[in-house]
Amino acid sequence: MKAIAYKKFGNTEVLQTIEQPMPTIRPDQVLVKVKAFSVNPMDWKIRNGAMKLMSGSKFPKHTGVDFSGIVSDAGSAVSGFKIGDEVFGVVNNMMKEGASAEYVAVPAALVWKKPDNISYAQAAAIPVVGTAAVTAIGKMGKINSKTRILVNGATGGFGMVLLQLLKQHGAHITAVTSSKGVAYAKKWGADTVIDYTSQNVLSQKAMCDVVIDLSGKMGYKNARAIMLPKSIFLNVTPQPIEILFSMVNNLFTAKKHVVVLSNPGIKYTNILLGALMNGLEIEINKTFPFEQTKEAYQYAEKGGFTGKVVVEVN
Ligand SMILES: NC(=O)c1ccc[n+]([C@@H]2O[C@H](COP(=O)([O-])OP(=O)(O)OC[C@H]3O[C@@H](n4cnc5c(N)ncnc54)[C@H](OP(=O)(O)O)[C@@H]3O)[C@@H](O)[C@H]2O)c1
Structure with a gap:
């Protein structure tokens, strides 16, 4: 073969x-x-x-x-x-x-x-992207309509599933994407969309309970500027050293650095199969x-x- x-x-x-x-x-x-x-x-x-x-x-x-x-x-x-x-x-x-x-x-x-x-x-x-999205949501803590979540790199594979699942949780979503992704981000559930080719997301005031960076280009240190005093940064592209960093960092600050490492399995797939029945768009x-x-x-x-x-x- x-x-x-x-x-x-x-x-x-x-x-x-x-x-x-x-x-x-x-x-x-x-x-x-x-x-x-x-x-x-x-x-x-x-x-x-x-x-x-x-x-x-x-x-x-x-x-x-x-x-x-x-x-x-x-x-x-x-x-x-x-x-x-x-x-x-x-x-x-x-x-x-x-x-x-x-x-x-x-x-x-x-x-x-x-x-x-x-x-x-x-x-x-x-x-892969579905399991990652479900795993990431599991790391975000309790989500309701007051939870302000910023998804950076929101219209690739991972973002596509994440936006739609977050919408089902009722979160307030800010999606950061290039111009091509703006309409998709809105369709998949973003309340606010920032086009990173014309606007610097980091120039906003601190307003996020959760920041998740799917582009791998923002980084925790930069993201802190837009994170509320008690908030979470999700790192989906962690280097081994960052796993150690998060353990130490999180002892001293309420702006947490949390690593996401997903592993496809039946628990997650059942959630995704349910979401597909409810119209999850791929x-x-x-x-x-x-x-x-x-x-x-x-x-x-x-x-x-x-x-x-x-x-x-x-
Ligand atoms: N930890 C885990 O368990 C896990 C599991 C799955 C995936 N991942 C990782 O998660 C990341 C995302 O995966 P994916 O499948 O969604 O990849 P992808 O389809 O390549 O999406 C990445 C997105 O980032 C956007 N982007 C690029 N530069 C940007 C910038 N400067 N600002 C904001 N957005 C920017 C891209 O948009 P444009 O192309 O339009 O610029 C693209 O939509 C990858 O690094 C992947 O390896 C981790």
């Missing part, structure tokens, strides 16, 4: 199509014929070597974490899935495995039935065929789009 892999760390040029044997399944696993996998910033952070402490340096490596497809085989210990089921899920170890192949073998515990009302592309787009900005996986990453890594980029596999 065909798979997208790379044999050294680098930019999109290291991605190549390789032939490899079909994966075999363990008793607890299902074999999924992949129909789509989504493109996430995590993929290129691993590929360019920024996370080599966790990913290791053994090659070839595959790319892609979340996928959708059709069950084509199930291990002897698997119940709840049969051949032909339409599913979506995540690979077991995102640092060492990848969804960018015609078939993937994954534990049945990391696969869920695809709702009928969404496409394969939409299903593949949900697990915007696919662009799909690419499997043969153009490199182009899909080039497009996504350039930025400047709303929603998700997905690769479709025939």
